[in-house]
Amino acid sequence: MEVFSTYEAYLNRYKTYYDEEGDERPGMLTSEEFYKQFKLLRESYQAYHDLIQMGQTTEASLYYTQIINQLENQLAIADASDNFRQEIYIGSKGE
DSSP, X not given: OOOOOSHHHHHHHHHHHTOSOOTTOOOOOOHXXXXXXXXXXXXXXXXXXXXXXXXXXXXXXXXXXXXXXXXXXXTTOSOTTTTTTOOOOOOOTTO
């Protein structure tokens, strides 16, 4: 598994994922900003996990799309769930 928690790895991902400027491209983070955002992402995955464990799947889904997804975009992480060993709840069609 690739280490993705270092600033150097972030810089490589940023250059790969955001190779062209555009409206959807977030600004590049400083090292300090990166580590703060990364810590927040780790804590957000724990909060997401807690919501799932409490059976609040609708809230967890919203939390993922509104909070975690934004952090992953800022950190140029496609899906941190593999790296944090967190399963993502997709829900069923009936929800």
